[in-house]
Amino acid sequence: MTKHGLITGAGTGIGAAIAERLAARGTNLILVARDADRLNDVAHRLRAAHGVDVLTVPLDLSRPDAPADLVERLTGIEVDVLVNNAGVAHVGTAAATGPGRIRAMVDLNAAAVAETTARFLPGMLARGDGAIVNIASTAAYSPAPWNAAYAASKAFVLSFTRAVAVETEGTGVRVVAVSPGAVETPMNPGHVRGKRQPEQVADTVMAALDGRAPAVVDGRLNAAQAFVFSRVLPTRTASRLIGRFFARMAASRN
Template sequence: MTSNERIGQRSVGQGAALITGASTGIGAAIAEKLAARGAELVLVARDSARLEAVAERLRAEHRVAVLTVPLDLSRQDAPARLAKRLEDAGVEVGTLVNNAGAAHIGAVGDVDPARIRQLADLNAGAVAETTALFLPAMLARGRGAIVNVASTAAYAPAPHNAVYGASKAFVLSFTRGLWYETRGTGVRVVAVSPGATETPMNPGRAPGKRRPEQVAETVVAALRGRAPAVVDGWAYRLQTFVFGRVLPTRTATALTGRFFLRAARHVR
């Protein structure tokens, strides 16, 4: 019997940890941290080969059951299909980490409109729907946790990366609202906002850039805390404070726009 089969056929106690975007980067690092603490896992991502490679490593190193679900969460029916898959397998989700996301650096007028819709559906729509699908069972049990991975880009408008910034602002606002709604229920809700991190979406090292493992540590710490939103790394905490509360919106937007304009030129 495989690990995939076992997780669906035995009690998972406090519930498995469901992590989206788990095949690389921050998602894979979060899976590693939770597996090291003995959590059984449900890993979701589009790339089935990479996803299974992560699962096999975690099974071997940490002796935990891991279920992989290859799925493109930007598709309209994907969150509902995921929930049905886990229901049929008898999997109880105790911790939900909505990490899957994507960006497209460039001016909105230069991007395929269908691509804009796809990004918004993945970064914002899938997060809200997936949360709504798994939250009721957590509330009924009186325990659970939801981590929504936002971004420092959520704290100021992001010209030349406008869809990503706006979608992450949605995630941040949505999570803060949900945090208030769930106070006293036993369900922990928190948004974690990384800054620039070494991931396939943001490759290469640079001064100040964080590693996925550092972000994963922040996620684990945030689960133990009480705040509705946490920014990863002291430098990025300072940045979001200045951009979100000190600078006028026009100034913050101009500075952010210059940063992403340079990034767009580099991409081209």
């Protein structure tokens, strides 16, 4: 039977690259993001290249009712692979980022990921088959001054996903967090040393789907960095070093 993959934030960047890889495996797709035109462009391209069915669902996932709305719109469709990828970031101090942006970031990056997982997981468990990939970030591995709410939202995604991965062991449902470092996408323009491409992250996601680890970091250098920052350095030292990096990024963007 043809599988259905649902990817949030699929109109650009990493989400569009994951959509391409899943389509190449013959997976029919459901693409979700706010911008309908960008989703339709991706859908058109994937139908033509891979002959898969692609449904687009324009939706603001930061709205509290969005995950329930999404499930309702997909009545009758079984989702076999769920990729919670949609996310936003804003570099700057928490004070400068401000309450509205912080709330929207947490609603999208953390709350929507947890609720969407909780809404699609029971169906997968009942069928004894399926996979959920939640896109975190290497920022999840240490507190990140000048990017505090983003890193905290991704730490939530990492912790939540690792826990659900244990809860679902032996059920036939695969749950994994994938953490990219810096990736060349509209979210992260400009030069950063060691920056990777969305297609490389998509390859890591495909390998993670086929693997067994509950959490995977994209790229060897990023994995080494996440290890050092979370397991070797004292938290205060790690966060000061990371803070310097994000403070420079904030200064260059403002």
